[in-house]
Amino acid sequence: MNRDAALATAAPRALLSHATRETLANYAYLLPAAVCLGGTVFFPILKAIHMSLYQNVLIRPQDYRFIGLGNYVRMVQDPVFWLTLKNSFTWVFWSVSLQFLCGFLVALLLNGQFKGRAVFRTISLLPWIIPGVVVGLIWEYIYQPNYGPLNDLLRRAGWMREPVAWLSDVNLVMPAIIFTNIWRGIPFFTIMILAGLQAIPEEIYEAATVDGAGVIQRFWSVTLPMLRPIIVVATATRIIWTFNYADLIFVMTGGGPANATQITSTYTLMQAYSDLDWGYAASLSVILLVIMLTFTALYLKLTKGVESVAG
Amino acid sequence: MKDDASYASRRQFLRTLAASGAIAVSDLAWWEEPFLSPRKAHAATTVRFEFYINEPARYAVVQSLVERFNKSQSDVEVKVEFVPQTQAHQKLITAVSAKNPPDCCQMWDQWLGEFVVLDALEDLTERIKAWKFYRSTVPAAWQAVTVKDKIVSFPLSITTEGIYIRTDRVKEYGLKMPTPDWTWDDFLALAKGLTKPEKNQYGFGMRGAGKWAVSYATELMYGNGAQVLKDGKVAINSPEAVSAFEWYIDLFRKWKVTPPSAPTDGFRQIVEGFARGITSMYMHNSGSVEEQKKSTGEQKFATLPIPIGPAKKRAAFYFCETLTIFKASKNKEGAWKFLTWMMEDEQHYQFCKVAGNLPTRPSLSERPPFTEAPYSGFVKSYPFAIVSPYLAYAGWGGKLDSEAPPLLQQAIVGQISPKECLDRWADILTKNMV
Numbered sequence: 001m002n003r004d005a006a007l008a009t010a011a012p013r014a015l016l017s018h019a020t021r022e023t024l025a026n027y028a029y030l031l032p033a034a035v036c037l038g039g040t041v042f043f044p045i046l047k048a049i050h051m052s053l054y055q056n057v058l059i060r061p062q063d064y065r066f067i068g069l070g071n072y073v074r075m076v077q078d079p080v081f082w083l084t085l086k087n088s089f090t091w092v093f094w095s096v097s098l099q100f101l102c103g104f105l106v107a108l109l110l111n112g113q114f115k116g117r118a119v120f121r122t123i124s125l126l127p128w129i130i131p132g133v134v135v136g137l138i139w140e141y142i143y144q145p146n147y148g149p150l151n152d153l154l155r156r157a158g159w160m161r162e163p164v165a166w167l168s169d170v171n172l173v174m175p176a177i178i179f180t181n182i183w184r185g186i187p188f189f190t191i192m193i194l195a196g197l198q199a200i201p202e203e204i205y206e207a208a209t210v211d212g213a214g215v216i217q218r219f220w221s222v223t224l225p226m227l228r229p230i231i232v233v234a235t236a237t238r239i240i241w242t243f244n245y246a247d248l249i250f251v252m253t254g255g256g257p258a259n260a261t262q263i264t265s266t267y268t269l270m271q272a273y274s275d276l277d278w279g280y281a282a283s284l285s286v287i288l289l290v291i292m293l294t295f296t297a298l299y300l301k302l303t304k305g306v307e308s309v310a311g
Numbered sequence: 312m313k314d315d316a317s318y319a320s321r322r323q324f325l326r327t328l329a330a331s332g333a334i335a336v337s338d339l340a341w342w343e344e345p346f347l348s349p350r351k352a353h354a355a356t357t358v359r360f361e362f363y364i365n366e367p368a369r370y371a372v373v374q375s376l377v378e379r380f381n382k383s384q385s386d387v388e389v390k391v392e393f394v395p396q397t398q399a400h401q402k403l404i405t406a407v408s409a410k411n412p413p414d415c416c417q418m419w420d421q422w423l424g425e426f427v428v429l430d431a432l433e434d435l436t437e438r439i440k441a442w443k444f445y446r447s448t449v450p451a452a453w454q455a456v457t458v459k460d461k462i463v464s465f466p467l468s469i470t471t472e473g474i475y476i477r478t479d480r481v482k483e484y485g486l487k488m489p490t491p492d493w494t495w496d497d498f499l500a501l502a503k504g505l506t507k508p509e510k511n512q513y514g515f516g517m518r519g520a521g522k523w524a525v526s527y528a529t530e531l532m533y534g535n536g537a538q539v540l541k542d543g544k545v546a547i548n549s550p551e552a553v554s555a556f557e558w559y560i561d562l563f564r565k566w567k568v569t570p571p572s573a574p575t576d577g578f579r580q581i582v583e584g585f586a587r588g589i590t591s592m593y594m595h596n597s598g599s600v601e602e603q604k605k606s607t608g609e610q611k612f613a614t615l616p617i618p619i620g621p622a623k624k625r626a627a628f629y630f631c632e633t634l635t636i637f638k639a640s641k642n643k644e645g646a647w648k649f650l651t652w653m654m655e656d657e658q659h660y661q662f663c664k665v666a667g668n669l670p671t672r673p674s675l676s677e678r679p680p681f682t683e684a685p686y687s688g689f690v691k692s693y694p695f696a697i698v699s700p701y702l703a704y705a706g707w708g709g710k711l712d713s714e715a716p717p718l719l720q721q722a723i724v725g726q727i728s729p730k731e732c733l734d735r736w737a738d739i740l741t742k743n744m745v
Binding site: 276 | 400404408428429430508520570571572573574575576580583587705710712714716720721724726745
């Protein structure tokens with residue numbers, strides 16, 4: 001009787017339920033990645049925000065103090081900052097929009113069947129494969145007014161009498177580097193859109209044809225809607241990259257001449273490492289972060305449901 | 312078992328490597344011993360040495376000097392870290408801020424003030440004054456490495472600005488080669504005579520990009536009686552300075568004796584433009600003499616001092632490459648041992664011979680090649696050379712990098728007037744007298 005009573009006693013209840021233990025285990029697996037992310041992303045952001053609230057010029061350690069929004073007030077009054085912001089938007093808008101259009105055209109061409117398609121596909125990727133600094137150096141040489149091949153070709157063709165200083169003329173320099181950036185960025189859109197084109201089922205086009213849709217109607221009603229998620233993701237990614245990464249500008253013009261190609265990210269670098277004004281540089285980088293977060297929030301709002309609509 | 316073909320290809324590969332190495336050290340014929348890897352002493356302490364200039368010949372000579380030092384003794388092993396010149400300043404600031412600078416490094420004189428204010432450099436005053444070569448070093452070199460009455464660096468080499476001239480072009484166009492006492496008018500006449508836009512040839516390769524562009528313009532302005540500092544106050548926007556600056560940028564705007572790329576031409580563009588024959592004159596220190604000997608040909612160019620200005624004056628700014636020790640160094644004794652070894656006669660001479668800048672001791676600068684024709688323009692500048700006035704305040708170095716070049720470029724391309732440019736520059740300098 002006692003033995004049966006003992007056997008009938010319920011086992012002690014675990015401290016945590018099975019579901020909770022499983023959840024905790026999942027979080028434990030994520031912890032190392034979260035620590036790395038925190039250390040390399042969130043901590044620097046918080047540190048930059050903290051630094052932006054201080055007067056912190058390295059060669060004036062005696063003036064180090066909390067100034068609140070002082071750096072931001074200075075930024076509002078800084079004409080060079082507004083110029084760099086305008087340059088940044090010009091740089092991003094023209095680069096990305098023309099990269100997208102040209103990339104789309106190339107993707108449409110490469111989606112067709114023709115002899116040597118594999119070779120053309122490989123060649124079209126080359127600008128993307130070459131490192132940005134090398135691209136900048138190559139194009140700096142191409143644009144060289146005195147011995148660069150571009151002016152040489154234009155002169156031989158009779159289209160130019162005096163050498164054009166592509167990177168020294170304040171009116172030409174931004175279009176020149178935007179052209180370089182377009183050349184470099186076309187393969188990115190080509191790859192993304194080509195992958196999307198090849199994923200569109202042929203049956204949909206057949207059905208559209210049977211319904212009497214012409215080439216343009218099929219493009220507008222079938223191709224574009226099916227590609228919308230890819231276009232949105234690729235464009236947003238490219239906008240963020242172009243806004244932040246200034247390797248071409250750094251190599252080709254250094255932000256000159258006369259700040260004509262100075263964008264906010266290069267201006268931030270200059271404030272940090274030439275002027276040694278880390279407080280102001282931190283405030284510039286915080287503003288860049290705010291701009292990108294605003295853009296990302298808008299993008300998420302505008303594209304909500306895009307994937308489900310296309311699917 | 313490997314076959315003969317693979318052995319042959321490996322021998323070929325090794326021969327190619329050896330040939331490349333031979334080319335790299337071909338200037339180092341003074342090295343009598345074979346070029347072997349360093350002897351690694353068991354108890355040697357390590358010294359981290361950073362070197363910043365990006366030229367193959369300088370890499371080779373510094374590498375060989377370090378190897379030779381390591382072989383010559385067993386107490387200290389120097390590990391040299393080469394950093395691209397364009398990133399050098401930035402990386403050093405980051406390293407100092409992170410309290411992890413190298414033990415010693417090569418540093419330009421313009422940076423010394425900043426790093427003294429950052430309290431990063433070791434005060435070497437007492438040790439250097441007791442050093443055997445202290446009195447035999449030219450006083451101007453000590454001025455360049457003295458900040459707030461402290462000697463913080465060894466002056467490794469010294470030079471001034473001069474004008475490089477293509478003598479073959481002068482001869483080709485039947486022009487008269489100027490004398491060392493030439494004037495601004497002589498300079499302009501020569502530049503006009505050498506300018507043939509239809510042949511893509513220009514008289515003067517103006518440097519419009521970077522802090523050196525501002526420095527060159529300032530040096531020329533001294534010829535009209537301008538000064539950066541006068542009686543302790545900033546005077547770079549005086550009437551004499553404005554009129555001199557107008558003359559200078561008129562070389563681009565009015566006389567068009569410069570290439571159209573002048574507003575953004577930097578060091579590489581002015582040196583290459585000269586070698587390619589695009590330009591027939593340019594301003595630079597002796598650092599590009601050795602390169603021009605190879606690219607242009609020793610017989611085709613000469614150097615002259617900066618021309619005399621309307622005020623019957625001229626100035627050339629000294630430029631010093633220095634070797635310094637950091638306060639945070641974990642091996643200051645090792646660093647001192649290495650740097651004093653680098654400053655010994657043979658090492659000092661060999662480095663300067665490759666770098667093209669003059670040694671800081673007359674006993675060495677009176678040896679070839681420094682006595683030869685291509686260096687004469689710089690040696691003849693010494694009587695009127697001065698330490699750069701932009702070294703007067705640590706706060707000016709960064710502004711010379713960040714705010715001055717865009718202002719200069721705006722004036723060159725006509726966005727602002729010369730007076731407005733200098734007024735704004737004077738304002739920046741006044742606010743940053745740190």
